[in-house]
Amino acid sequence: LALAIQNDRTFWIGDELNHNCIIRAMRIASVPRENKAIYAHNDLDQLKACIEKVPAGIDRVVVIFDGVFSMRGDTAPIARIHEVLAPHRERFADGLITVVDDSHGVGAFGATGRGTEEYAGERADVIVGTFGKAFGVNGGFVASSASLIEAVRQKSDTYIYTNPLSVADCAAAQVAVDITDSEEGRQRLRHLHARIAQFREGLASLGLESIEGPHPVVPLLVRDTQRTRDVVRGFFERGVLVVGLTFPVVPKGSETIRFQVNAAHTEPDIDHVLGILAELVR
Ligand SMILES: Cc1ncc(COP(=O)(O)O)c(C=O)c1O
Numbered sequence: 338l339a340l341a342i343q344n345d346r347t348f349w350i351g352d353e354l355n356h357n358c359i360i361r362a363m364r365i366a367s368v369p370r371e372n373k374a375i376y377a378h379n380d381l382d383q384l385k386a387c388i389e390k391v392p393a394g395i396d397r398v399v400v401i402f403d404g405v406f407s408m409r410g411d412t413a414p415i416a417r418i419h420e421v422l423a424p425h426r427e428r429f430a431d432g433l434i435t436v437v438d439d440s441h442g443v444g445a446f447g448a449t450g451r452g453t454e455e456y457a458g459e460r461a462d463v464i465v466g467t468f469g470k471a472f473g474v475n476g477g478f479v480a481s482s483a484s485l486i487e488a489v490r491q492k493s494d495t496y497i498y499t500n501p502l503s504v505a506d507c508a509a510a511q512v513a514v515d516i517t518d519s520e521e522g523r524q525r526l527r528h529l530h531a532r533i534a535q536f537r538e539g540l541a542s543l544g545l546e547s548i549e550g551p552h553p554v555v556p557l558l559v560r561d562t563q564r565t566r567d568v569v570r571g572f573f574e575r576g577v578l579v580v581g582l583t584f585p586v587v588p589k590g591s592e593t594i595r596f597q598v599n600a601a602h603t604e605p606d607i608d609h610v611l612g613i614l615a616e617l618v619r
Contacts, residue, residue: 338362338463338489339362339363339365339368340362340365340366340494341488341493342399342488343363343367346396347395347431348391348392348399349372349398349401350373350400350401351402352375352378352402352406353376353378354378354403354406355402355403356406356440359403359438371392372395374387378406379411381414384400384418388433391425391429396429396430397430397431398425399435399436400435401435401436402435403438403441404438404441404452404454405440405442405554407440408554408593409550409556410554410555411548411552412456412550415435415454415460418435434462436461436465437454437463437464439452439464439466440469441552442454442456443466444470444471444472444514444517445470445526445529446552449522449523449526450518450526452464462482463481463485465478465480468506468513473513474513475502476502476506476507526600529599529600532598532603533551533552533555535604536596536607537551539614540611545618546558546560553598553599554595556593556595557593557595557614559594561592565592566581566583567617568618569581571613571617572617575613577613580594580597581593596610
């Protein structure tokens with residue numbers, strides 16, 4: 338996507354906690370430093386300042402953010418982002434577009450699994466995502482207007498000069514999308530959302546620190562590298578896989594254990610994990 342829309346009159350604005358693939362994409366597309374601005378995580382005052390300071394000579398602005406921030410499980414407030422951008426919509430000859438990377442949202446989030454847009458009640462102009470999470474396959478997608486997709490097909494050499502997804506992957510992704518968009522899928526989502534609520538309530542009643550949000554990514558803030566490692570090992574020894582994020586992946590003091598609840602987890606599974614937490618994290 339970045340290769341398709343980048344030129345020297347394009348300016349990019351992104352959330353500081355954007356996923357690494359967004360940062361890499363801008364490097365691959367050779368976006369110069371002076372054509373980029375970053376706002377503090379979900380800080381709409383800073384976003385407003387960034388858009389107001391876009392220099393003269395820019396024809397297109399791209400505002401890009403994760404839908405669900407993968408390390409934290411919190412979400413981009415798409416409707417409020419659009420409110421901040423609204424006064425600037427007509428300012429640029431080639432437009433002002435929002436792009437959401439909803440890799441963690443699509444398939445798992447929102448009442449029918451349509452992701453952060455459904456949760457926020459507002460659509461971005463472009464949505465990119467993966468089939469590798471909720472859908473359990475490989476590969477990913479860009480969804481937008483026909484003209485933008487055509488530009489991606491014609492101009493993105495990382496897309497053109499690589500093998501396409503295999504037929505089997507595409508077929509599996511299609512079936513996964515169909516299941517999500519069926520009564521069976523909605524039933525699984527209701528179950529998933531109930532398990533997330535159960536887990537979050539359990540964390541709260543144990544007095545443990547998390548980041549608010551209804552997403553399956555549930556962080557437990559441990560704030561100490563050694564303690565994080567000990568708890569992750571304790572879970573592993575008890576047959577539960579959880580992911581520790583320690584320095585230098587996250588700054589010192591932000592060490593976190595990332596739990597990911599999924600639709601296959603049962604009520605007793607969640608109670609089991611909460612029981613281990615009560616034992617390990619006191
Ligand atoms: C926000 C976000 N974007 C992109 C990716 C990468 O997805 P893929 O491995 O399908 O490229 C991930 C997950 O690792 C992610 O969390």
